[in-house]
Amino acid sequence: MASSLRGGQAVSALLKAQSTAVCTQCAQARTVPFLRAATLPLQRRTYSAEATAAAATPSSQNASSASASTPRPVATPPDYRIRAGLLLSRPPLLTNEPTPFEAAFYLYQKRLNERLTGGFRRNVYFKPDTMLALDWRLQMRHRKGTPARDIGHYHGGKGAAGFGGATAWDDEFLVGDPEAEQLTNPDQLRERIISDADLRVSEDGETLAEADRVRVERPQPRRTAADEANDTQRLDRKLDRTLYLVVQAADGTWSFPAADVRTDENLHETAARALESTAGVNMNTWMVGRVPVAHVVREVTPTKEEAFTSEKTFLLKGRIMAGQADLKDNTLGAKAFQWLTKEELAAQLPKYYFAGVKNAMPAR
Template sequence: MASSRRGGQAISALFKAILPLQRRTYSAEAAAAASSSPQDSASSSSTSPPATEPDYRIRAGLLLSRPPLLVRDPTPFESAFYLYQKRLNERLSSSFRRKVYFKPDTTLDLDWALQLRERKGTAARDIGFYQGGKGANGYGAATAWNDEVTLDDPDAKTLTDPNLLRERIISDADLRVSEDGERLPEADRIHVERPQPRKTKADETNDTQRLDRKMDRTLYLVVKAADGTWSFPTADVRTDENLHETATRALEWAAGIDMNTWVVGRVPVAHIVRDLTPTEKEAYNSEKTFLIKGRIMAGQANLKDNTLGVSAFQWLTKDELAVHLPKHYYASVKNAMPER
């Protein structure tokens, strides 16, 4: 055991003597500082070529997104399949025991009896008039197995439309009988509160600065730079920063601190390379940008006192980003974004 340990230590020492210490820098400034360090120069081999400054610069940005708040509308096939499954369940499940759930001659019992007559004996409220588990007149008939809605059925659209289906379910909760057991007219019924519409005012006005738009899609924050181009909040990587730290700083400098955000991970989800024309101030031939994924949980972007020269911001879907972002930019990031 001791000989094996000594052998491992000898091999480790040999590798340290042969292989010099490698340091990885994220920015051009760090690389230049490392190449001019006396300690590194002394430890480098005499046969190694002199270190040179990189001809590219590294930037990091935040791919900040707001996830979908609503499920998407079902497709026509999904709506038809949902109706088929509901009718199948109506046929196979046990019959509804009225006396188990309602005390006889109470308001709820009378209300249920009224609803059942309106639905022509069908217990389920969202499958239309259907002779579920029994058949015509309560005895096995051919219609008992008719689970599917045909294309020429006049009620097909009504039964599969999500908005009409939602209204039928909600209206079924409206009380139709008074406390005295009398049937209430439509104007006197107590209606339950309806949910908010799926389309908001921001959708109607196409206000891309609002977060309450396209609530069944993912929205991404993009900012408009001084040159008029749209991109995700991005900044140069400092010598003492990691990529995720730069991305967080870029968001604060571009869109303020009024947002409660969460950086999902420290590994980039997209990589963008752009060619540059060297100038007297910067001799870079290219620019490499790494994007870190983030989520917004509350708040809103605020461009007041931003230090990156941002003039506008938008919350856009993936389809809208394809129109606003430069082609090479969008091509590099589109695979990092889900379809929704």
């Protein structure tokens, strides 16, 4: 009996030892990979020349292991400088003048619309023998029976007596017709429309002389004083075109405001800093996006301080809403500034520079 008990205890002790060994192996199998992963060195990418040199020089602790392993290629610093700038623009404030074809087409469409629409019933809009009714009668007499104010003397399919006639299809002008040139001239067309608002009849129903008519206020001309003086530093010039801000460097070359990109800056941050450092803070501007719209590469001569052989300038787009550039306290050495159109930039900027930015600017 005692021997059987001792045998059973031995068997149970053997089974317990085997299970403990299996559990220990499982625990080691689970913990060893984790410990190995935790002890691996943290891999970091190097972005500067100092960090690249430090990574290329092994420390005293792992010098032996680094010599035993396969050597890695050392990343050399770039031989170019990265810059960022802003292509700041003022959008057009007026629509562009119509081309001769557009003016002739619009005149034809207005005459065609006059013929297809119903006649104007003055009794619906004017009471008889009132000031407005008398004024309308004078206008119709001046237009020779044509209600529309900007299509000239025209029968419109009604004929001379209003019942049709030989000139019913009188919608088109021949090339070189002096009346067509007068009706399609933008300045004369604008004055003809505005003059219709002048009051020709007094409150007593009397026809006023030409000098006594009550005039309405005329709009400002399309050409401003800045256009007449060709002042390229003013924003109220070329109102139907897009203007771009360019600055002149100390060496006399013209370019968009730009600066070197710092290690702690993004491109749009450098572009905003370049504009503020060059043209001051008295402008309300808006950065259209954070993606460059143009790219310019310029070759430079290496110096003892810098071994760069070229510089790459990335230009972002911006808009000016109000204000004006001021170079009084600029820190980038700008001597002058101008607001120029695309054609004027082609003559002012270096050829390589304009070739890199011309596709980022619209035609007008």
